[in-house]
Amino acid sequence: MKFIEKTNLTSLLAQLDAQYRLLVPVDYHGLTQFAPYSQVDSGVSQLYLDGNVTVSPKTVYLPQSEAMYKFSAQGKKLAIEEMPPLDRMQVLFGVRHCDTKAIQCLDKVFLDDTFADPQYKDKRDKTIVFSLACNNPKATCFCESMGIDRAHAEQSVADVQVYDLGERYGFEAVSDKGQACLNALNGMTDGEAKLPEQKPQSISFDAQGLPEKLKEMFDHPIWDEYAFKCLNCGTCSYICPTCHCFDINNKMRGTTGLKLRTWDSCMFGEYTQMAGGHQPRPGKKERVRNRFLHKLQYFNEKHNMSLCVGCGRCIAKCPVNMDITKFIRQVIAE
Amino acid sequence: MKASANDVKRLNNLIPKVGVVREILDETPDVKTFRISTPEGEKPFTPMPGQLGMYSMPAVGEAMFSVTSQGPDYIDMAIKKTGVLTEALHAMEVGQEVGIRGPYGNGFPIEKLKGRDITFVAGGIGLAPVRSLILYCLEHRADFGKINIIYGGRSKDDLCFKKDLFENWANLEDANVYVTIDRPQEGWDGHVGMVPDYLREISPNPEVAVVCGPPIMIKFALVALRELGFKDEDIITTLELRMKCGIGKCGRCNIGSNYVCLDGPVFTQAQLNEMPNEY
Ligand code: SF4
Ligand code: SF4
Numbered sequence A: 001m002k003f004i005e006k007t008n009l010t011s012l013l014a015q016l017d018a019q020y021r022l023l024v025p026v027d028y029h030g031l032t033q034f035a036p037y038s039q040v041d042s043g044v045s046q047l048y049l050d051g052n053v054t055v056s057p058k059t060v061y062l063p064q065s066e067a068m069y070k071f072s073a074q075g076k077k078l079a080i081e082e083m084p085p086l087d088r089m090q091v092l093f094g095v096r097h098c099d100t101k102a103i104q105c106l107d108k109v110f111l112d113d114t115f116a117d118p119q120y121k122d123k124r125d126k127t128i129v130f131s132l133a134c135n136n137p138k139a140t141c142f143c144e145s146m147g148i149d150r151a152h153a154e155q156s157v158a159d160v161q162v163y164d165l166g167e168r169y170g171f172e173a174v175s176d177k178g179q180a181c182l183n184a185l186n187g188m189t190d191g192e193a194k195l196p197e198q199k200p201q202s203i204s205f206d207a208q209g210l211p212e213k214l215k216e217m218f219d220h221p222i223w224d225e226y227a228f229k230c231l232n233c234g235t236c237s238y239i240c241p242t243c244h245c246f247d248i249n250n251k252m253r254g255t256t257g258l259k260l261r262t263w264d265s266c267m268f269g270e271y272t273q274m275a276g277g278h279q280p281r282p283g284k285k286e287r288v289r290n291r292f293l294h295k296l297q298y299f300n301e302k303h304n305m306s307l308c309v310g311c312g313r314c315i316a317k318c319p320v321n322m323d324i325t326k327f328i329r330q331v332i333a334e
Numbered sequence B: 001m002k003a004s005a006n007d008v009k010r011l012n013n014l015i016p017k018v019g020v021v022r023e024i025l026d027e028t029p030d031v032k033t034f035r036i037s038t039p040e041g042e043k044p045f046t047p048m049p050g051q052l053g054m055y056s057m058p059a060v061g062e063a064m065f066s067v068t069s070q071g072p073d074y075i076d077m078a079i080k081k082t083g084v085l086t087e088a089l090h091a092m093e094v095g096q097e098v099g100i101r102g103p104y105g106n107g108f109p110i111e112k113l114k115g116r117d118i119t120f121v122a123g124g125i126g127l128a129p130v131r132s133l134i135l136y137c138l139e140h141r142a143d144f145g146k147i148n149i150i151y152g153g154r155s156k157d158d159l160c161f162k163k164d165l166f167e168n169w170a171n172l173e174d175a176n177v178y179v180t181i182d183r184p185q186e187g188w189d190g191h192v193g194m195v196p197d198y199l200r201e202i203s204p205n206p207e208v209a210v211v212c213g214p215p216i217m218i219k220f221a222l223v224a225l226r227e228l229g230f231k232d233e234d235i236i237t238t239l240e241l242r243m244k245c246g247i248g249k250c251g252r253c254n255i256g257s258n259y260v261c262l263d264g265p266v267f268t269q270a271q272l273n274e275m276p277n278e279y
């Protein structure tokens, strides 16, 4: 393991920032999210390493709004121009383990064998992920119950594993990319260290057999109970590190335009509304059910993993206190 | 010469090619068929029967349609006017450049159909996807058994592909075409009545049925087919849901863990029985 004293962290980040486009977790006027390191450097935002950020790192790979191509449409003529790839490597510093798992979920969708998404892949290939283990989970965290390893980040996503060791941070390379990046950094010491103690999570359950159980519950009255208070506001999907549904729309200026993909949510009626008037999921019961089942059953059936990683964001942010863990526990108890 | 966007091998499946509208055919007052090839005069892509294409006017929007027929250098899409985009598409003139990407979806299970009698049951614009398979079967006639085509529209003006129905297919010796309209109409001396009732009357050999049309027609055709002895695994239908990406990423076309754009749009009734009723 390599170490750096906490008091020297900024010198380490400055080195990374000089070589890469560095993204770090920040607190910007009360909202925590990933942002370019220059924001910290210039004092616009404060580095935030106390807990996980509110806006998940999916923004780095699947931005809220992303240009897919440019076009110009003039009279009968149409021209299409692809967007350029990223022009430099970037470092994403301080991703929590639940969110590395969430990125693995996104990989299943966007890096599949037949239709891999080049824009997503470009960003995945050009990002070095430093993943920071959590010692002090928040009250809404339940990643352990969703099978996340709190001591080790998802290996297919993390390049460097970081531990908070009190007075200092410990770094361990997970991939070759991470090793090369670490080797090029100055001011670190080498040695051995015991992994930090991790406080237990207050929400804990055994989710074994959940997808199988849900498969039999499509017409269960539980959906009325949970859908009743939902506002279909979509906050839970926007805030979720694995929710990846997008809309495709455009922004025109005169005869030229940008084709954009923007976050969408199965909580919105528009999402499935057809031009002729047909609506396969007409109300919030169908929408709440779809979101929960996609997370906890459908994704499992397709990819053999859960699409909820237990980050707790939706619990913390839902305006009507929808609690996915309460739902899971109730299903298990059925 | 500067490489045009269509020259590069398209690695990004969400970015359309440029296509040119070569011909526009009025089918009914609200359905037109558009023939599209690339600016170089080539076929934009080669779909299998039942596969889909994403058709876009980038400044307005894009939508998924079945490819109803194809030739060596073009594909045809029959489009019904139902909203803002389709209205814009209907307003197009020959020579208009549009975005085109595909093919998407599974298409009809050709292998499973080989050697068997096929009954096609379609209503309204539902003939568009079914037609791609009918044309395939006629082209490879020896591979299939008897062919019955049962088609209905609200009125005679609402019948699509009249040239096929009343000329090309009507004169074939090895295919039977049955056309019906919902209510009697002046100038119509053909059959009058609903498709499911006509289906019972004709009572085709219960081997394989391919059904597509308005939901209400499908519902009653299904009852009739079961009465006639068709098995659910031999009743094939194609679904329509809202789609954006066509490649299982944007999420919206799911029915349970299936994506209609990837695992469909063609399903057997037996498959649908296992899926949540959200289509
Ligand atoms: S955040 Fe809460 S209220 Fe809003 S859509 Fe999600 S569950 Fe419903
Ligand atoms: S569903 Fe909620 S707890 Fe699960 S990953 Fe998404 S935001 Fe986190």
Ligand code: FES
Residues within 6 Å of the ligand: B242, B243, B244, B245, B246, B247, B248, B249, B250, B251, B252, B253, B254, B259, B260, B261, B262
């Ligand atoms: S259309 Fe996007 S997932 Fe099917």
